[in-house]
Structures are given as C-alpha cells and as structure tokens.
Amino acid sequence: MEIRELRYFVAIAEELHFGKAARRLEIAQPPLSRTIARLERQLGVTLLERTSRKVTLTEAGAVLLSEGRAILSAVAAAERRTQQAAQRRPRLVLAVKSGTAGELLAKLLDAYRTEPGAATVDLLLCEAHQHQKLLQDGQADVALLHLPFDSTLGLDTETLYTEGQVAILPSSHPLAGRSQIRVAEVTAIPELPMARWPGPGGSYPEGPGAEVRNLTQLFQLIALGRTTVIMPESAGTDLRRDLAAVPVLDAPPVTTVIAWPPHSRLRAVADLIRVATRL
C-alpha cells in the first residue's frame, strides 16, 4: 500500500464519486479507477460497491477510510516536523484556544523562555476542538487543553491544574449576589437560557440559548441579559463591571492539561512539558 493509493482512496471515499474525486486530485478518472482496483486486488478486499449510478463504502472501506485519514495526517506531520527540525533556530508551535488560560499561559511562556536552549514559541490561537487535528497533522507541537471539554484521544498529556467552575451572570440579576450556586439553579433560570458553543463538527447543539463563538460575544450577550454560561473560574477573572461570577458547587472541575503527540522527539517539547509540570 502506498501513500498515493491511500490519498486516492480517501478522496473517493469522501466524494463517493470517481469523477469528482479525480477532479479534486487533479488527475483523470481512468487512472483513479485502475489504482483503486489494484489496491483492492492487493488487499484482497472490496472497498467500494460501485454501480454506474452510485458508489458506496463497504465495511472494510469504512475502516480503511478512518485509518487512511490518520495515516495521511501522520505523513503531513512527518514532513512538516522533519523540515522544522532542519532549521537552525528551533521553533515550537503551541496551540491554545483563544481567550483562555491567560495567566497560566503567561507564566508558562515566561518560565520556558529562561530555559537554556529554549526554542522560539509560536502561539497558534485556534477554535475549540481543533487542537487534536493540529497536533496530528504537525501544524502544532504542543497544546493546552481543558478537560472534560476537549478530547485527548491519541495524545499524551500531563495535568497542569484543576479548577472549579463559575456561572457568569449579569450583575443586576438576583442570583448574582449569591456566594455559591448549583448547576440546576443556573440552568433553570427561564429568562437566561444557557449559551451554546459549537460542537466538534462546528455545528451548534439544539437549545434556546444564544449561539456564541468567543468570549467577547458571550460576555456582551450576558450583560444584555440574554444568556448565561458556566465556565472555568480562570476565565471569569477580571470581568466587566456589569458581569458577576458565582462559584457553581456541583459543576465538574475543569482540568487544564498540556498535550503533545505521543512519539514527539523534539527536545523543545520535552523541555516545555517539564517546565509546565513544575509551575
């Protein structure tokens, strides 16, 4: 099995159409048909059921699609990282969700900068749920994740710290003065339905609350008395005057972890992790 064959197969499996896949791959359709046919012959397995009107994946094809995507990411990552390693000045790309982990991040970068042989750290601000992809295809070397929100599937991690969660409410709201609150009480406020964040697929879950994509939006909507949210304590420090944070007793604690791809060999990654765990 060759990378080229895998690229071709993944393209068809995603398009379920030889012609479209060929256009996407910028080749003609016949070589594509032949390549897939040979791949099937070599594996001794039917990957696609095709009629002249429809193409569908077999069970085996679905498995190869999933494994193949992972392999293609890994190859892209290998190329990027190899080229990166050949540079004189080592560089390190750290992926973080925009707007989170402010203080921890500053402390981490400060501490790492003083390390002997410290690499230049580039920050890659990303959307939620993107970390994994960025690490797997080599666009990032390390990431800061928040459990239980982010997935650590296939990544190696070290726990940095754990914190409680707070509800963010308009200061004027009757509950804003409470010293603590329960999840059920927050979710039961009829006039303030919980804000909705995009899921892993980029689409929003069903619900009455506002759809938000970043903290600025969110805080504005809360201040306007349109929504509320439960989020980690650290994101609720230094709030605008018109917002209040109330600790939520029974919300699951949020753990910040540092994550990296499992076979990372970069000295800079090892150094950064060591610094992070000592904070």
Next chain:
Amino acid sequence: MEIRELRYFVAIAEELHFGKAARRLEIAQPPLSRTIARLERQLGVTLLERTSRKVTLTEAGAVLLSEGRAILSAVAAAERRTQQAAQRRPRLVLAVKSGTAGELLAKLLDAYRTEPGAATVDLLLCEAHQHQKLLQDGQADVALLHLPFDSTLGLDTETLYTEGQVAILPSSHPLAGRSQIRVAEVTAIPELPMARWPGPGGSYPEGPGAEVRNLTQLFQLIALGRTTVIMPESAGTDLRRDLAAVPVLDAPPVTTVIAWPPHSRLRAVADLIRVATRL
C-alpha cells in the same frame, strides 16, 4: 513522500549502512542511494551525513525516523484491520499480559459474549510492555493495561478498577503473618532481594534480586526463599500454600485500564469497552 521511500529511509536509519539496509530490503544498493537522495531533495532537508566510511543521522533524520516508524506501523495496522473488517465473522484481538487480571478478564469475556452481535474474541497473551506496539501495528484491537507499569502513550483508555498491592513472601517468613506492611520494610529484607522484571527494552535493571519473566518462576523462587515481590492484590489470590500475601500500605495503587488505538472504528471494540466500563 511515499511509503516505499519511508521504508527505505527507516531501514537505513536503523542500520546506518546502505549495503546492509539494501540487503535487508532485498534490493541492490544503488536504487537505495538514489531513493534517499531524491527524498532529501523533495523535503529540502539533509537526513543523513555520509562519508564513504560512516553514515550518521542528522537532527531532521532522527525526527523522520521516529515519525516514519509510527507511520509504517499505522500502515501495517490499516492493512490488517481492513482485511479483518472484510471477514464475515467479526473478530477482536484482546492483548493481555499472561498471568494477570484473571478474574476481571473472565467476567469481561462472559459479559461481552452475551452482547448482541458479539465478535469472537481472540486472546493475545503478550509480554509486559508489548501492548502498545501490538495495538499500534494492528496485531491487537484492544488491550488490558496496568498503570503505572504500562505506558498508555498514544492510546485511548477507560479505567476499569483500582486495587492495592501486596507483598508475596514465603509463608515461613517472620513477616508473612503481618496484617500489613510498608514498602521500606519489604525492600529492606536482606535475605529476600526484590525480584527484577525485564524493562521496556527487554533487559533487566541492575540489582541483587532474581531475574524473572513469569509468575510461575517468580512464585517458585519466592517459595524457595530467594526473592520477594510487591504486586497487585488480584495477582496474589489463590496462592500456593507455601506463599503468603501481605497488603503493602504505602505502595502506589494499581489501576487496570482498557486501552485501544484512538481512531478505532470497530463496533466490536466500542461494544467491548462499553461492557467493560459497566462491570
């Protein structure tokens, strides 16, 4: 970058000798030289420093070696799993260390067997530290691991249960009658140096204790009054008459987890994991 090029590069990087690598790959040496040269040209990176007497890896080469090995395993896994998925009867390979987790394993297999659409589960008894490799190159689909002994690097896991550790002593030993004991007391018994297990590389750590490879050997040596060991409670049930298990107060608890490769798409794996977490 193609798989063939990667296979060639990994062979050279491991042998550090074009001739030997060519023999291992069962090709002549010149095509090997040319393939590597072209790979370097395409990546724009020097992977190997070569004189006519010695070949060494560059920094970038070391990175590509590590990434390349992972990719080659992933490709082997993809081929195996795709072929497996094409079989009528779904099969599932579960890797377990020989001699451990007896009762849990039996319960798990029993519970899974009653699932609708349950696959045939093949047990793959393996040496310690092998799990990861088996999962990564597709020889196994799921594994039972024991933290903190085994590494879960690059695997996804669910915790099954946690247990304390016991010291296994000859029944005749003065400490055998104790209801509990401390690590320091066990390691300080001069006539019973702690048994040594092979490390990840297959070699034994330094020390005075006996070198053991399985439980039968170990128990025999303990019964003979030559060594002792600290191990999970469950491995110390149903001991021979001439052995005694004493709970060790301050030994770290051992967690049994079920682990699988992160992008596993097999229904059977998902089912087994669900059953396992409900035990």
Next chain:
DNA sequence: GTCGATCGATGTCGCTCAGGTATCGCTGCA
C-alpha cells in the same frame, strides 16, 4: 607510503506502471 578492501555515488539499460485520451457499456430519467 602503498595497496587492497570497503562503502556510497553514478552511469546505463530494461521494464513496469502511472497518467492521459478515446471509447465502451450500463443505468436511470425524460
């Protein structure tokens, strides 16, 4: 210092196979 052995690079050649164009055969729809 010289010679021979060792090792990676290079030159040349045959052949496989990737990719292109043209075309066929099947299927669903108007």
Next chain:
DNA sequence: TGCAGCGATACCTGAGCGACATCGATCGAC
C-alpha cells in the same frame, strides 16, 4: 426510446524503479 451521466477498459507515452557495472574516497595492514 433516446440521452445524459458514470465507471470500466483499451491503448499509448514517459517517468522512474531496480539491476549490473564501475567510479572515487577512505581507512587499515604491511
């Protein structure tokens, strides 16, 4: 029934893989 759309097949060209022969550099033996 005719047509449009789609994948398979036939055939051709050229790139590149691999084999063999050979070169040039380096190190050790004497």
